Amino acid sequence: AINFGGVVGGSSVLSSLTLTTTHATGITLSGNITTTGAQAYNGNVLLAGANISLSTTNSDVTITGAIEGGSASVSMVLQFLGGGAYIYNGTSYTAGSGSQPAGITVSYSGGAYSWTPSVSTTANILVVGGGGGGGYDGAGGGGGGGVIYTTYAVSSGSAISVTVGGGGLYSGSTGSQASNGGSSVFGTFTALGGGGAGSKQANGAAGASGGGGGHNNSASGQTGGAGSYATDGLSYTYGNAGGVSYLSAGGGGGGAGTAGGNATSVLAGAGGQGYYSDISGTYDYYGSGGGGGTHGLSLGGVGGTNAGSGAAASNVGATTPVVNRGGGGGGSGNLGGSPPTPTSGASGIVIVNASSTGTGLTISTGSGSITLGSTIGASNALSSVSLTSTTGINLGGNVLTVGAQTYTGPVVLTNAVTANTTNSTVGFSSTVNSSSSNNRALTISSGSGNVTFTGVVGGATNGALGALTVNSTGTTT
Numbered sequence: 001a002i003n004f005g006g007v008v009g010g011s012s013v014l015s016s017l018t019l020t021t022t023h024a025t026g027i028t029l030s031g032n033i034t035t036t037g038a039q040a041y042n043g044n045v046l047l048a049g050a051n052i053s054l055s056t057t058n059s060d061v062t063i064t065g066a067i068e069g070g071s072a073s074v075s076m077v078l079q080f081l082g083g084g085a086y087i088y089n090g091t092s093y094t095a096g097s098g099s100q101p102a103g104i105t106v107s108y109s110g111g112a113y114s115w116t117p118s119v120s121t122t123a124n125i126l127v128v129g130g131g132g133g134g135g136y137d138g139a140g141g142g143g144g145g146g147v148i149y150t151t152y153a154v155s156s157g158s159a160i161s162v163t164v165g166g167g168g169l170y171s172g173s174t175g176s177q178a179s180n181g182g183s184s185v186f187g188t189f190t191a192l193g194g195g196g197a198g199s200k201q202a203n204g205a206a207g208a209s210g211g212g213g214g215h216n217n218s219a220s221g222q223t224g225g226a227g228s229y230a231t232d233g234l235s236y237t238y239g240n241a242g243g244v245s246y247l248s249a250g251g252g253g254g255g256a257g258t259a260g261g262n263a264t265s266v267l268a269g270a271g272g273q274g275y276y277s278d279i280s281g282t283y284d285y286y287g288s289g290g291g292g293g294t295h296g297l298s299l300g301g302v303g304g305t306n307a308g309s310g311a312a313a314s315n316v317g318a319t320t321p322v323v324n325r326g327g328g329g330g331g332s333g334n335l336g337g338s339p340p341t342p343t344s345g346a347s348g349i350v351i352v353n354a355s356s357t358g359t360g361l362t363i364s365t366g367s368g369s370i371t372l373g374s375t376i377g378a379s380n381a382l383s384s385v386s387l388t389s390t391t392g393i394n395l396g397g398n399v400l401t402v403g404a405q406t407y408t409g410p411v412v413l414t415n416a417v418t419a420n421t422t423n424s425t426v427g428f429s430s431t432v433n434s435s436s437s438n439n440r441a442l443t444i445s446s447g448s449g450n451v452t453f454t455g456v457v458g459g460a461t462n463g464a465l466g467a468l469t470v471n472s473t474g475t476t477t
Contacts, residue, residue, distance in 0.1 A: 002043075007031035016059070019043070026065055035059065038368070046070060047382070051118070051360040058366035066374040066397070069359035069382040077281055078115070080350040081324050082164035084108035090281075112185075113162040115352075117154040118384040119403045120424060123354035125152045126279045127191040128286045129208055130165035130181025131345030132253060134308055134318055134329030135197030136172055138215040138295030140222070140269070141253035141260065141303060141310055142328025142345045143194030143242050144287035145181045146208025146229050147275040150236035152187060154354065156384055156403025157425030157449060160187045167321070167345030170329050171199045178329065180207050184348040194328050194345060195225035195242060197253060197290065204251065204260075210242035212251030212260050212269055212292045212301075212331065221245040221263065227254045238287065243269035248296035248313075253289030253328035255304045260289045268292035268301035268310050271328060279353045286349070290328030293318060293342065303330055308343040321346035358383030358402055365389045372396055373414075381422075394435075410455070413440035413465070423447035425474075431455035433463030441467040450474040 001023040008014065008031065016037035019027050026044030032053040033039060039054055044065035054061050079087040084095045088104055095108035105116040129145030145165065154160065165182030181193025195207025197214065203222045204211030210225025224242025243251030243260035252260035255272025263269045271289030278284075288304025293311045300310035306322040308330030317340040318330030325346055332342035360383045363370050370389045375397035376382060384403035387393050393411045398418040405419055410430040417440065419426050426446050432453065434440040442465055444451055451472050458464040470476050 001025040001028065003028040005030050009034035047359040047361060049359065051362065053362040056365045056368050059368040060371065061363050061365050061368065062371045064373040066378060067361065067372065067376045069377055069380045075355045076352070078352040079280060080113055080162050080164050082166065082347050111163065114159045115162055116159045117156055118360050119356045119358060120154065120156045120422070121354050121356040122151050122153050123352050124279055125150060125186050125189070126277055126286065126351040127184050127186045127189050128326040128348040129184045129191040129193040130167045130348045131290065131307065131321055131326050131328040132181050132194035132196040132205065132207055132211045133168035133170040133178030133344045134290050134342030135178050135202070135211070135214045135250060135331045136170070136199035136342055137174055137332060137334045137339040138248055138250055139171070139199045139293050139331035139342060140197035140204045140212025140214050140224065140242060140245065140250040141271045141290030141292045141301060141308065141331050142168060142178055142197045143204070143207045143209035143211045143225060143227070143253040144255040144272065144274055144289045144304065144307060144328050145194045145326030145348045146191040147238040147256040147287040147326070148189050148191045148236055149275065149277060150189070155424065162186050162350050164350055165193050165348040167329070167347050168193060168196050170342040170344045171196065174200045175202050177202050177205045178211065178342070180205055181326065181345045181348065184350055186350050191348065192228060194253065194287070194326065197250070197329070197331050198222050204242040204253070208239035209254030209256060209272060209287065209289055210260070211328070212242040212253045213245040214250050215245045215248050215295050217247055219247060221251070224251045224254065224260055238275045240272050242289065243292065245292070249294040250292030250301070250310060250331045252292050252301045253307070255289040256287030261301060263292055266297060267299050268294040268297065268331070270301045271303040271307045273304040274306065274327070279351050285325065287326040288328065290321065290330045293331030293333040295334045300333055303327065311340060317341060318343045323347055324349040356383065360384040362386045363388065367391050370394065377401055413442060416441045418443040418445070421446045421449050424449040425452070427452040429454045431459065432457045433460040434458065434465050437462040439464055439466035441465060443469040445471040446474060448473045451476045453477070
């Protein structure tokens with residue numbers, strides 16, 4: 001038997017790789033294989049890693065024996081940061097630019113991500129809206145972005161739309177409200193942005209958590225904005241109201257965990273605390289409210305963790321909230337003259353934490369061909385299969401997966417092939433033909449998964465299929 005326990009060609013790419021064995025166990029692969037030239041696996045192949053990728057630079061990949069999946073446990077923490085940036089299991093990537101992690105399909109266009117899971121599982125999700133902006137001149141703090149924490153059933157091959165809300169812009173004038181933060185979206189869930197703070201003589205704006213009220217030299221004060229999540233009755237949404245101003249001090253912005261603090265005769269209102277979660281692997285606060293600023297006191301309101309703090313009457317600026325935590329901006333103070341600039345709210349974040357058991361296979365060869373001589377996943381179905389070649393994908397046996405099967409490039413059936421998934425998609429991006437004059441049959445059984453043929457089926461000279469059978473309660477196109 002031949003056993004590779006890790007990555008091959010990761011730091012220094014091999015020119016080619018040929019492995020041959022007649023042992024029943026065959027060739028065990030536990031990591032990705034990268035070569036500039038051809039890869040040949042003469043024997044059975046066992047995929048022992050979570051998601052195995054075989055990549056060449058316009059060269060062939062050939063596997064003569066059966067391919068079986070192992071029982072690897074796949075853990076995933078996927079963090080969407082906005083602007084196309086994302087973090088997968090601790091490593092930073094940009095959708096559509098540079099290297100991408102194996103088994104992850106993420107694109108970004110028009111301000112939104114599209115993520116296509118490679119496995120079907122139930123994930124924990126945290127969706128955090130952008131924080132509201134801080135107010136101007138002894139003003140309120142911005143409300144923290146709304147927080148949704150719940151579970152979500154993801155399906156292999158079914159794309160999910162993701163949007164990360166930006167932070168609300170600070171206010172720059174008396175009597176106005178800062179901007180609310182933007183909403184963040186994951187599939188069917190939307191976390192609203194935090195409310196903008198009230199500047200001097202203005203109430204805080206309503207939001208997922210409300211912005212704090214700005215000072216008006218009155219004991220009655222300007223009110224904080226309402227928190228829309230405080231009374232919605234849903235167990236998975238979090239947000240609270242902003243605080244009320246008092247005399248010369250602004251109220252604190254509401255947080256996902258607690259309401260914004262009311263100002264007092266000696267202190268501007270503190271920002272409400274955010275929602276505390278370890279979904280990313282490390283505990284942190286999300287959606288905290290910004291602290292209020294003051295026109296005549298020596299102490300500004302402290303922001304909730306990761307949010308901006310308000311400024312005292314010293315013409316020192318408010319502090320800036322931590323990016324991608326959905327914190328509200330801090331309200332500015334004023335010692336006389338032109339008040340310093342308050343701070344805008346922080347952008348939100350969307351985090352997915354999921355685990356599943358199974359092994360995925362990705363083969364990408366550019367203009368090189370892919371030839372698979374036997375079955376895939378016959379004894380232990382793979383989690384997913386993705387094959388990409390502009391020249392040809394030659395299938396010689398049945399393909400069984402739990403998740404999606406994706407064939408990007410022309411497919412030739414060298415034997416009768418059955419492609420089975422568990423309620424997941426099967427997609428062919430190009431033509432499908434039988435090997436010349438052999439009239440091989442194709443059967444697809446995808447449960448509720450959609451089946452897509454983009455090119456002609458059986459149209460090549462002597463390439464007609466013997467039969468085509470599609471069993472799916474989903475859509476076949």
